[in-house]
Amino acid sequence: APPPDGPCASEVLLYAWVFTLLCEELRQGCFTGRRALAQRVRAYLQDPWNQFDLTALGLFLLGAVCRMFPRTYASGRTVLCLDFMVFTLRLIHIFAVNKQLGPKMIIVGKMMKDVFLFLFFLAVWLVAYGVTTEGLLHPSDQRLAWIFRRVFYRPYLQIFGQIPLDEIDGLMCQCTRTGGWRVDECARPQCTSECGGGDEECARPWCTSICRELAGEHASYTFAKVQGNSDTYWKSQRYSLILEYHNRPALAPPFIIISHVIAAPQILVPPCLLFTCLPFPSPFPRTPGSPARDLPPEQDARLLTWEAVQKENHLVALGRQKRDSDTERLRRTSQK
Numbered sequence: 001a002p003p004p005d006g007p008c009a010s011e012v013l014l015y016a017w018v019f020t021l022l023c024e025e026l027r028q029g030c031f032t033g034r035r036a037l038a039q040r041v042r043a044y045l046q047d048p049w050n051q052f053d054l055t056a057l058g059l060f061l062l063g064a065v066c067r068m069f070p071r072t073y074a075s076g077r078t079v080l081c082l083d084f085m086v087f088t089l090r091l092i093h094i095f096a097v098n099k100q101l102g103p104k105m106i107i108v109g110k111m112m113k114d115v116f117l118f119l120f121f122l123a124v125w126l127v128a129y130g131v132t133t134e135g136l137l138h139p140s141d142q143r144l145a146w147i148f149r150r151v152f153y154r155p156y157l158q159i160f161g162q163i164p165l166d167e168i169d170g171l172m173c174q175c176t177r178t179g180g181w182r183v184d185e186c187a188r189p190q191c192t193s194e195c196g197g198g199d200e201e202c203a204r205p206w207c208t209s210i211c212r213e214l215a216g217e218h219a220s221y222t223f224a225k226v227q228g229n230s231d232t233y234w235k236s237q238r239y240s241l242i243l244e245y246h247n248r249p250a251l252a253p254p255f256i257i258i259s260h261v262i263a264a265p266q267i268l269v270p271p272c273l274l275f276t277c278l279p280f281p282s283p284f285p286r287t288p289g290s291p292a293r294d295l296p297p298e299q300d301a302r303l304l305t306w307e308a309v310q311k312e313n314h315l316v317a318l319g320r321q322k323r324d325s326d327t328e329r330l331r332r333t334s335q336k
Contacts, residue, residue, distance in 0.1 A: 007067075015064065016254060017254045018057065019257075020253045020256050020260075021053075021057065021253055022057055023256075023257065024248075024249075024253065024256055024260070025053050025057065028044060028050070029041050029050070032044075032247065048109075049093050052086065052089070052090045053090065055086055056087045056090060059079055059080075059083035059086060060080065060083045062079050063076045063077075063078075063079035063083055064076070064080075066079060067080075093241075096234075096237040096238065096240075096241050097238060097241060099231075099234050102233065102234040102237045102238065103226060103227065103230035103234055103237075106226050107222065107223055107226045110222050110226060111219050111223075114218050114219065114222060115215070118214070118215050118218065125155075126152060126155045127151070127152075129155045130150070130152055130154060130155045131151055133150075133154065133155070134150050134151050134154075138150065249263075
């Protein structure tokens with residue numbers, strides 16, 4: 001309920017539940033591992049699913065704050081509805097366990113990146129076509145909001161077959177010789193030009209036959225490329241998921257707050273101040289033998305040298321294998 005009634009019991013329970021999720025994200029980003037804090041936060045933010053979690057929690061906090069004030073109460077409901085969509089999309093991560101659906105997540109992610117790059121290419125055509133059509137069909141309209149709506153929204157709808165036949169047919173009898181316009185029952189100014197229909201007929205086949213086909217072919221190429229290595233992608237996803245849940249507390253939200261309370265003295269209090277060991281094991285297992293992301297300069301140089309030696313050995317082995325192959329022997333025999 002809006003102020004001054006305050007939140008109901010179910011809303012308070014939801015706030016407490018999300019608070020436990022926030023505590024878990026803080027633990028993962030700031031208190032996991034033995035590296036410096038900046039390195040831990042940087043590694044945490046590099047994971048796209050952690051970015052999803054932070055976005056969802058940030059939207060929830062914004063919506064909760066908006067619901068505390070009467071003027072922004074309705075806006076808070078809108079923000080929370082968007083936040084529910086983000087939380088629901090976050091559940092896609094559970095499909096990484098499945099051998100068939102796991103690689104499909106990689107395909108969808110790569111396709112989304114391809115679509116964003118393709119939209120930049122498509123936006124150039126939308127602006128060029130939209131501005132030209134607006135200048136030909138509505139030369140005297142001074143309403144800025146309507147102009148921007150037709151410039152961007154009209155060509156976007158025409159990609160999917162939404163064609164305004166009344167403007168294509170002309171309606172020249174409705175226009176004045178001084179460049180004015182009439183306003184119809186839908187409050188849309190109409191004063192078409194003879195070139196407007198021709199511009200639409202030339203641009204529409206180019207858009208439908210080239211832009212849409214190009215996007216479809218690129219999506220098919222991405223699907224085939226990832227599907228060929230689906231087993232490798234699935235094993236990598238499964239390993240990352242197992243490693244993530246291995247380092248997590250055993251309890252699930254909202255009961256995970258119990259693990260946080262138990263581990264708080266071990267995390268926040270220095271070991272020298274703990275006079276006796278705690279009578280229970282830490283709910284956050286440490287992995288001292290886990291691989292390091294950043295090495296000292298000396299170890300980094302030794303690692304680079306070792307990688308260079310192994311690369312040369314691998315290339316020599318490949319060359320020897322190629323020389324001993326039947327195809328290479330047949331080629332040498334034919335040359336002699």
